[in-house]
Amino acid sequence: MRATPNESSAERDAVLARGCSSPIKTAIGVWMRCGSRIKSRCPSCAELYRNDWAAIARSGVFDGPVEQYRFYLLTLTAPSFGGVHRVPRVGDAMCRCGRLHNAGDSGLRGVPLDPGRYDYAGQVAWNRDAGVLWDRTRRRMRDRWDSLEYFIVREWQDRGVLHVHALVRIARIEAPSSDSLRDAARTATAVSKVDGTIVEWGAQADCKAFRADGDGAKTIWYLSKALNYVLKDVATDASEVPVAVWRHQVALGQAARQTRCTTDCEPQNCSSLVHQRYGSRSQVVSASRRTSKRTGWSFTGLTRTLQRQLRRAWWESQQVDEAGASVVVDSPAPLENLAARFRRELVARDGSAP
Ligand SMILES: [Zn+2]
Ligand SMILES: [Zn+2]
Ligand SMILES: [Zn+2]
Known part of the structure; x- marks a missing residue:
């Protein structure tokens, strides 16, 4: 059952290829995205996180x-x-320090006028x-x-x-x-x-x-x-x-x-x-979450847990491979399609909660 080091590193490479900069290995030997929300740590996972949330935002509108x-x-x-310097991103603005700031003064942006009393x-x-x-x-x-x-x-x-x-x-x-x-x-x-x-x-x-x-x-x-x-x-x-x-x-x-x-x-x-x-x-x-009395923000009950499940299901369906061994999870692209299909199904089921 255990993947050989070579197979294992191939899976790791597959996650890397989809953009995650530091895939992690789970206890059962599956390589997954690191799931970081911080852009400087992993741009790809942070972007995925952002897209997931944006999809939830849209589904409530x-x-x-x-x-x-x-x-x-x-x-x-x-x-x-305490007062802080006011530094505009475009144009210039009079600041309480008595100077006119422009974008060139970004080194003062958000900095207290008087740190000692802040x-x-x-x-x-x-x-x-x-x-x-x-x-x-x-x-x-x-x-x-x-x-x-x-x-x-x-x-x-x-x-x-x-x-x-x-x-x-x-x-x-x-x-x-x-x-x-x-x-x-x-x-x-x-x-x-x-x-x-x-x-x-x-x-x-x-x-x-x-x-x-x-x-x-x-x-x-x-x-x-x-x-x-x-x-x-x-x-x-x-x-x-x-x-x-x-x-x-x-x-x-x-x-x-x-x-x-x-x-x-x-x-x-x-x-x-x-x-x-x-x-x-x-x-x-x-x-806001769906309850027995409320729809929650998303009209279709879209949540991050659901998005992760959809993504996992999609990858598993793609990876019914010869070995039947470990699978690789996560991709941003198919999610929107899956979510759309899921929404249609929900609507067909008269908006009942998943
Ligand atoms: Zn990552
Ligand atoms: Zn100032
Ligand atoms: Zn503490």
Whole structure:
């Protein structure tokens, strides 16, 4: 049953050939993609991850009775933890430091005006508690609009704090104005489970309605750009980073190592990733789930688990080989086709859950 070293390396080569830069071998001897979400570690797997999520995002906008819903793009930001330089990506802008910045000053982008007085601890604590805050926010919105479903992407701002883009869908019969939705979300608060402080959103918030047509396609394109961005390493290689940005990242990293991630965390002995990611514990992307009472964000019940199963099934069907030995899993291309077929089947089955 065991593959010889030669066969085994051929399988590994097959995974490599599909783009994964560091395939891993499972306990049963199957070579698989590394599954990294980080572009600098494995561009191919990170791209696959992004495409999977983009397909889920689309399925909540295009694959159902869209005329019965209103769609919104909601953006929520973190509060201020101290002023930072404002460096535009195009054109120039007056900064609070008194200088006019342009793209050439990118070495100052997101850097505190006064590092000595910047609230690093507050910022990493906010990142840590951002998941609880979103949880309160989504409950608050659902208390008002029961039909609400969402798809959320958490993106890093240059200053090293998370902000949130959410696609929101609400049934037309109860759909609010964009402003009402924005205000209900922005004024939600939570209590930190770690230190009992109140966690709030920043004053900057935005909400725009969009239609499930080219408008929706544009919105998802915008969001998948954000997805691209979140899949970059949080902390970049010091040699590529301007010194002021690097200092800021180091200070944030130190604050994250010193913060407690749970009530009984001893930071110096704790190996939780929270201490390595500026306090962040949340998944970067998530969508509301299907339950017995709800459709969930995806009209067709598309999830990442389902996508992985589809991909595995596809590869297994391709690899019913002579040896009948190990199979190689994963490919991005056939997934969309499979997902489309799966959706059609679901629709044929009257939208029942998988
Ligand atoms: Zn990989
Ligand atoms: Zn400035
Ligand atoms: Zn900890």
